[in-house]
Amino acid sequence: MKKIWLLLLPIALFVIAYLAKPKSTAPTQPAASHSSHSLSLKCANCVEEYIFEVIQKGSNIFHYPSGPMPAHTVSTQEAKKIAAYLTTLQGLEPSHPEWVQEGKVLFYGNCVGCHSNGGRGKPGYFPDLTRRPLLGIQKLRSQH
Numbered sequence: 828m829k830k831i832w833l834l835l836l837p838i839a840l841f842v843i844a845y846l847a848k849p850k851s852t853a854p855t856q857p858a859a860s861h862s863s864h865s866l867s868l869k870c871a872n873c874v875e876e877y878i879f880e881v882i883q884k885g886s887n888i889f890h891y892p893s894g895p896m897p898a899h900t901v902s903t904q905e906a907k908k909i910a911a912y913l914t915t916l917q918g919l920e921p922s923h924p925e926w927v928q929e930g931k932v933l934f935y936g937n938c939v940g941c942h943s944n945g946g947r948g949k950p951g952y953f954p955d956l957t958r959r960p961l962l963g964i965q966k967l968r969s970q971h
């Protein structure tokens with residue numbers, strides 16, 4: 828029973844965020860009240876956390892014509908491993924370096940269709956995950 832809630836809550840938050848977003852460009856993101864974005868940007872593993880949250884909750888802050896980044900395409904554990912791999916693309920040391928290799932394999936299995944080889948993305952459609960800082964982080968920083 829508990830597990831079901833763990834799965835449903837982020838989905839609900841994502842839906843709420845998705846529905847509320849297009850109406851205003853104000854920095855009040857409904858999902859942010861439950862996330863640690865504003866705090867996490869100051870902590871050492873902020874980049875890894877941001878990536879993990881995007882994978883878990885999805886994201887639609889840029890309104891690309893290609894649609895939003897889908898939530899929950901992988902398990903929580905897989906998301907952590909992929910986040911570790913993507914953190915290395917930012918030139919940073921992930922919290923669990925032993926996850927990087929598996930994370931890379933998972934990235935190529937689940938994400939490469941949109942984010943392309945090496946996470947380089949497609950301009951105007953899918954963000955470049957090697958960009959420093961990541962677009963979403965830059966946007967969050969400009970709001971705080």
Ligand code: HEC
Nearest residue numbers: 881886887888889890894895896937938941954961962963
């Ligand atoms: C259906 C295409 C699609 C798939 C599959 C996909 N993404 Fe995305 N991703 C997007 C789009 C579109 C965005 C931009 C979302 C926005 O507007 O906020 C994005 C954003 C991101 C971001 C934030 C980038 C930034 O610059 O802030 C990360 C990190 C990310 N994706 C990682 C992943 C990972 C990891 C996977 C695999 C588990 C994945 N994505 C699968 C389309 C996709």
